[in-house]
Amino acid sequence: MSDPASPRQLRFDSDALAAFIDQSFPPAARPAFGRIVSVAPDHVRMQLDPGPDMIRPGGIVSGPTLMGLADVAAWAVVLAHVGPVAMAVTNSLAITFLRACQLDAVIADARLLKLGRRLATVDVRLWQGDEQRLVAQATVGYALP
Amino acid sequence: MSDPASPRQLRFDSDALAAFIDQSFPPAARPAFGRIVSVAPDHVRMQLDPGPDMIRPGGIVSGPTLMGLADVAAWAVVLAHVGPVAMAVTNSLAITFLRACQLDAVIADARLLKLGRRLATVDVRLWQGDEQRLVAQATVGYALP
Amino acid sequence: MSDPASPRQLRFDSDALAAFIDQSFPPAARPAFGRIVSVAPDHVRMQLDPGPDMIRPGGIVSGPTLMGLADVAAWAVVLAHVGPVAMAVTNSLAITFLRACQLDAVIADARLLKLGRRLATVDVRLWQGDEQRLVAQATVGYALP
Amino acid sequence: MSDPASPRQLRFDSDALAAFIDQSFPPAARPAFGRIVSVAPDHVRMQLDPGPDMIRPGGIVSGPTLMGLADVAAWAVVLAHVGPVAMAVTNSLAITFLRACQLDAVIADARLLKLGRRLATVDVRLWQGDEQRLVAQATVGYALP
Numbered sequence: 255m256s257d258p259a260s261p262r263q264l265r266f267d268s269d270a271l272a273a274f275i276d277q278s279f280p281p282a283a284r285p286a287f288g289r290i291v292s293v294a295p296d297h298v299r300m301q302l303d304p305g306p307d308m309i310r311p312g313g314i315v316s317g318p319t320l321m322g323l324a325d326v327a328a329w330a331v332v333l334a335h336v337g338p339v340a341m342a343v344t345n346s347l348a349i350t351f352l353r354a355c356q357l358d359a360v361i362a363d364a365r366l367l368k369l370g371r372r373l374a375t376v377d378v379r380l381w382q383g384d385e386q387r388l389v390a391q392a393t394v395g396y397a398l399p
Numbered sequence: 400m401s402d403p404a405s406p407r408q409l410r411f412d413s414d415a416l417a418a419f420i421d422q423s424f425p426p427a428a429r430p431a432f433g434r435i436v437s438v439a440p441d442h443v444r445m446q447l448d449p450g451p452d453m454i455r456p457g458g459i460v461s462g463p464t465l466m467g468l469a470d471v472a473a474w475a476v477v478l479a480h481v482g483p484v485a486m487a488v489t490n491s492l493a494i495t496f497l498r499a500c501q502l503d504a505v506i507a508d509a510r511l512l513k514l515g516r517r518l519a520t521v522d523v524r525l526w527q528g529d530e531q532r533l534v535a536q537a538t539v540g541y542a543l544p
Numbered sequence: 545m546s547d548p549a550s551p552r553q554l555r556f557d558s559d560a561l562a563a564f565i566d567q568s569f570p571p572a573a574r575p576a577f578g579r580i581v582s583v584a585p586d587h588v589r590m591q592l593d594p595g596p597d598m599i600r601p602g603g604i605v606s607g608p609t610l611m612g613l614a615d616v617a618a619w620a621v622v623l624a625h626v627g628p629v630a631m632a633v634t635n636s637l638a639i640t641f642l643r644a645c646q647l648d649a650v651i652a653d654a655r656l657l658k659l660g661r662r663l664a665t666v667d668v669r670l671w672q673g674d675e676q677r678l679v680a681q682a683t684v685g686y687a688l689p
Numbered sequence: 690m691s692d693p694a695s696p697r698q699l700r701f702d703s704d705a706l707a708a709f710i711d712q713s714f715p716p717a718a719r720p721a722f723g724r725i726v727s728v729a730p731d732h733v734r735m736q737l738d739p740g741p742d743m744i745r746p747g748g749i750v751s752g753p754t755l756m757g758l759a760d761v762a763a764w765a766v767v768l769a770h771v772g773p774v775a776m777a778v779t780n781s782l783a784i785t786f787l788r789a790c791q792l793d794a795v796i797a798d799a800r801l802l803k804l805g806r807r808l809a810t811v812d813v814r815l816w817q818g819d820e821q822r823l824v825a826q827a828t829v830g831y832a833l834p
Contacts, residue, residue, distance in 0.1 A: 282452035283461070307427035316428070317489045318467030325462050344462045345663065346685060348493040348638055348783040350810050350828055352803040367826055368787040372662060373635065373687065375785050377826065391802055391812065393785055393828060395636060395685075397663065490808065491830060493638040493783055495665050495683055497658040512681055513642040517807060518780065518832065520640050522681065536657055536667065538640055538683060540781060540830075542808065572742035573751070597717035606718070607779045608757030615752050634752045638783040 262369060265337035268293045271330060274338055286319065287326040288362065296366045298331040303359050315355035320380055320390050324349060327364035328376035328394035335369055342374065342396040349392040358382055360389060372398055407514060410482035413438045416475060419483055431464065432471040433507065441511045443476040448504050460500035465525055465535050469494060472509035473521035473539035480514055487519065487541040494537040503527055505534065517543055552659060555627035558583045561620060564628055576609065577616040578652065586656040588621040593649050605645035610670055610680050614639060617654035618666035618684035625659055632664065632686040639682040648672055650679060662688055697804060700772035703728045706765060709773055721754065722761040723797065731801045733766040738794050750790035755815055755825050759784060762797035763811035763829035770804055777809065777831040784827040793817055795824060807833055 266274065272290045279287065288302030302323050310316035325344055332342050360380055367375040378392040379385075411419065417435045424432065433447030447468050455461035470489055477487050505525055512520040523537040524530075556564065562580045569577065578592030592613050600606035615634055622632050650670055657665040668682040669675075701709065707725045714722065723737030737758050745751035760779055767777050795815055802810040813827040814820075 278456045279461075280452050280454055283454075286463070307425050309425055309428075311423045312486065312488075316424075317470050317492070318431070318463060321466040321470070321492065322463030325466070341457065343457075343499075344496055346493070346495045346636055346638075347462070347466065348491070348828065350491045350802070350830060351489055352810060354488075367785070367823055375787060375826070388802055391810070391828060393783065393826060395785060491781055491783075493683065495657070495685060497665060512640070512678055520642060520681070533657055536665070536683060538638065538681060540640060568746045569751075570742050570744055573744075576753070597715050599715055599718075601713045602776065602778075606714075606757075607760050607782070608721070608753060611756040611760070611782065612753030615756070631747065633747075633789075634786055636783070636785045637752070637756065638781070640781045641779055644778075 262295055262335050262366065264293060264295060264334055266293065266334045271334055274333065275326070275330060286322050288323055290330065293334050298327060298334055298364045300327045300330065300362045300364070301359055302362070304357055309357070312354070313357070315357065315360065317351060320351070320355060320360070321347065321349055323360060323362050324378040324380060324390065324392040325394060327362035328378050328392070328396065331364040331366055331376055332374045332396050335366065336398065341399050345373070345395040345397045347392060347394045349390055351390045352388045355389045356382060374398060407440055407480050407511065409438065409440060409479055411438065411479045416479055419478065420471070420475060431467055433468055435475065436506070438479050443472060443479055443509045445472045445475065445507045445509070446504055447507070449502055454502070457499070458502070460502065460505065462496060465496070465500060465505070466492065466494055468505060468507050469523040469525060469535065469537040470539060472507035472523050473537070473541065476509040476511055476521055477519045477541050480511065481543065486544050490518065490540040490542045492537055492539045494535055496535045497533045500534045501527060519543060552585055552625050552656065554583060554585060554624055556583065556624045561624055564623065565616070565620060576612055578613055580620065581651070583624050588617060588624055588654045590617045590620065590652045590654070591649055592652070594647055599647070602644070603647070605647065605650065607641060610641070610645060610650070611637065611639055613650060613652050614668040614670060614680065614682040615684060617652035618668050618682070618686065621654040621656055621666055622664045622686050625656065626688065631689050635663065635685040635687045637682060637684045639680055641680045642678045645679045646672060664688060697730055697770050697801065699728065699730060699769055701728065701769045706769055709768065710761070710765060721757050723758055725765065726796070728769050733762060733769055733799045735762045735765065735797045735799070736794055737797070739792055744792070747789070748792070750792065750795065752786060755786070755790060755795070756782065756784055758795060758797050759813040759815060759825065759827040760829060762799035763813050763827070763831065766799040766801055766811055767809045767831050770801065771833065776834050780808070780830040780832045782827055782829045784825055786825045787823045790824045791817060809833060
């Protein structure tokens with residue numbers, strides 16, 4: 255085995271990963287999950303342009319919208335490294351909301367913290383405008399088959 | 400102050416709470432959040448009948464659907480005790496997924512663990528069929544204004 | 545397989561579990577972990593009588609003391625059901641602190657939420673004086689070998 | 690107010706922060722918390738050299754030891770920015786254990802994700818040998834007075 259701390263090899267490029275995600279969810283659910291911006295070793299970036307059905311009281315983007323984005327971005331970075339055969343299921347997700355999320359583009363940076371044989375752990379940071387201006391941080395655990 | 404460990408007084412009954420939730424979210428988002436089943440001191444029960452747009456790969460109910468249900472149930476039990484004036488925002492949510500969620504009714508039992516002046520903490524258990532057969536457990540923190 | 549929602553069989557009684565925990569940790573670390581009060585299907589209760597080295601600023605019991613107690617109680621309820629052969633390691637722990645913990649006995653109630661083949665999830669509630677008066681709640685995930 | 694995403698001003702240098710932590714805990718508890726390596730805007734690094742009483746079954750550093758280190762490192766980075774007057778208490782801590790922790794030096798990098806008026810959120814990464822080789826990641830929430 256290679257050093258587990260070294261960057262891992264990709265099994266999907268950006269277009270192939272986007273196509274795989276598209277075909278994995280019902281079309282009605284798809285818009286809520288945003289789109290792939292880039293795929294790199296240990297890192298997938300996604301972007302969501304929130305729609306009017308994603309608003310919560312106060313005119314801000316709802317928590318469930320952000321949790322859905324964090325979850326799909328974490329899933330995408332796992333898939334990018336294990337490929338389409340594996341059926342990963344979310345085991346746990348812990349999110350902290352840091353700032354109100356405005357009705358603008360939200361970026362999700364999902365980075366692999368550890369890709370084990372049975373469990374993968376992903377750090378996801380959601381931000382708007384400036385990478386340092388976080389809207390939320392999530393740590394997501396995936397069980398691999 | 401009353402003993403913080405004693406049951407707290409309700410500010411909403413079931414119908415009023417349901418009406419308040421209905422008016423707080425966009426109609427398009429509303430079906431994803433389920434409906435109020437019962438409201439009691441320290442406890443709100445909700446039920447979601449998952450639709451076809453809530454499916455994820457494997458034909459099971461998606462994680463974001465369950466996180467959205469846990470979040471709204473936690474919000475409902477906080478509102479039930481602080482009333483409509485307060486604008487509570489989710490501060491953190493930690494969920495563990497325990498079993499695949501089938502395309503059947505999902506019950507969410509949200510119970511107040513602590514209602515402080517500035518923070519409320521809620522335990523949410525999602526189950527299908529049998530109260531002991533958990534689909535997920537979440538601990539949700541709310542910041543009170 | 546038996547119904548996963550039914551109570552599980554015990555592999556340890558209270559004395560055997562206490563002896564196994566005693567021999568598993570260095571004697572110097574042992575006092576920080578409390579003692580077994582009772583062992584029942586899906587439930588282990590432990591008690592910690594905090595010592596002067598467990599205090600944090602403000603004269604209250606420190607967070608790390610409570611996290612250690614939650615972790616060992618969760619480990620104990622897993623061991624009670626999988627037996628001494630299995631080497632369970634903590635995968636994740638999410639704790640919310642709800643009230644200041646006084647220098648009195650702390651009870652930890654650890655309950656199995658799910659005992660799967662590869663992962664176990666445990667709910668732990670720490671309280672003082674009254675079962676409803678929670679000091680902290682933790683959800684602990686264990687990876688089974 | 691300054692831009693909340695900009696680096697924040699320090700209220701403590703490394704020596705002053707170390708002295709404040711030393712006087713805040715009982716001497717008997719102090720060794721378990723490691724020592725300050727560096728203090729910079731939004732970032733405190735600590736180091737723990739684990740002792741024989743910090744071992745768990747398997748000869749590795751115990752989870753409670755790592756949780757205690759994560760907690761004190763998160764507290765240190767908050768203190769470094771709010772100063773000695775403020776009495777911050779841990780509100781929540783969510784940790785994922787990623788690799789077995791050997792009996793060698795453990796580094797804790799605590800970084801402020803958000804320093805609000807009432808809540809601070811800190812990302813803590815524990816590693817050995819190589820910054821990319823994480824032993825654990827924790828997200829810690831502090832309530833500010």
